[in-house]
Amino acid sequence: MQSIVVLAGGVGGAKFVGGLVGELARRHPDASDRPAVKVIVNTGDDMWLTGLRVCPDLDSIMYALAGVNDAERGWGRAGESSRVSGELAAYGVGWPWFTLGDLDLGTHIARTALLRDGLTLTEATARLGARWHAGAGLPATLLPMSDDPVETHVRVTIDGDDALLHFEEWWVRLRAGIPAREFVQVGVESARPTPEVLAAVAAADLVLLAPSNPVVSIGTILGVPGMREALAAAPAPIVGVSPIIAGAAVRGMADSCLAAIGVETSALGVAGHYGARSTGGVLDAWLVAEEDAAAVPQVHALGIRSAAVPLWMRDAATSTALAGAALDAAGRQ
Known part of the structure; x- marks a missing residue:
């Protein structure tokens, strides 16, 4: 196996990608023998705010892989201050309920400067990622789902x-x-996956769907015209990880999002929403929580291989264990 592609967004995606990187390092101590990890990241949460291009999911995953994320809050940088946001609020600028830390603002200023200089979002993301680990860069390549704004x-x-x-x-x-x-x-109608995204999917030995929000993270990536077709044609197995445990969202408010589109908040419901690749969906295999083991035969009935494994990502050890289960599930294809 030489290349793994992950579709991800948000905190759940960041934890899962971190676990995958850790598990691959454990299985392949020689870095030269380690599969490359490329993460196709949701950019639907992006916005212009106070004149800056803010990309929440790209930054959450970048900070986590760089080891500078705020693990307690689950987002933003560790050791943050918010003096600049306080000044912006005093001027009546921006969203006072959406506090950007001073270190985080440095990222947004740098990204905006690179975009203004003519770089694509993909190129700007690579430049931002290159600064970490004493200039060695991140242990995974982050690819925005599209360079077109969505x-x-x-x-x-x-x-x-x-x-x-x-x-x-x-x-x-x-x-x-x-x-x-x-x-x-x-903007999704006119958006397209980047050449880097399409090349990554076509060359992947494994594609993983992280336990991210199935509607506004993974769903937004899949909504970019051409993305589903690329996955359908991918030679690699596609393995998804449920973001639902025992009928409840692992984090955030995915249940509210699923209710809005008429999908049951359950591991089975989300599996059916993604669908089997053999019938026009995107999944070959689907991991559910041990608490949802009863759903495994029902997922099989959808044409999707399934297994029940521990899904809680409480720390680095449980995150790497989950990533290992996803790798093992691919081996059973």
């Missing part, structure tokens, strides 16, 4: 009126407290 918005009803909010406003400010009527990927 932003997830949420249609809701507020005081009887129709409103279309950026996903981060619905997620962070409102805490998904207002039911979502629809998710709208603004």
Whole structure:
């Protein structure tokens, strides 16, 4: 095995990719023998804020792989301060409920400068990743799902009126407290996967779907025209990891997102939502939690191989163990 591709977004994706990198290092102590990891990252959460291009999922995964993420909060940089955000709020600029730390702002300023200089988001992401580990770079290659801007918005009803909010406003400010009527990927119709993304999928020996939000993370990646077709044609097995354990989202509010699109919040429900590759979906295999072992034969009935394994990623050890289970599941194809 020479190359592994992961579709990921958010904190769950960051933990899983970190576990995968750790497990591959354990299995292949010689770095020259280690499979390359390429992560196709959701950019639907991206936005322009205070004149800066902010890419939450790209940054969460970058910080985690660099070892500088805030593990307690689950997002942002460790050891942060927020003096600049305080000044912006005093000027009435930006979103006061969406606090960007000072170190984090350095990332957004650098990214915006690179984009203004004419680099694509893929090129800018590579430049940002190259600074870590004393210039050796990250242990995985981060690939934005598209260089074309796609932003997830949420249609809701507020005081009887129709409103279309950026996903981060619905997620962070409102805490998904207002039911979502629809998710709208603004700009997705004209977006395309990058050449780097298509080449990575075509050359992969294994494709993994991280336990990220199936609607606004993995779902947004799959919604880019051409992405599903690339996966359908991929020679590699595609193994997904359930983000649902015992009928509840592992993290965040994926249950609210699934309810909005009429999908049951269960490991079986999400497996059916992704579908079997043999019938036009994207999955060859699906890992469910030990708590959901009863769903394994039902997933098999969908045409998707399945196994029940420990899914909780509580620390580095459990994250690497889960990644190992995903690698082993691919070997059973």
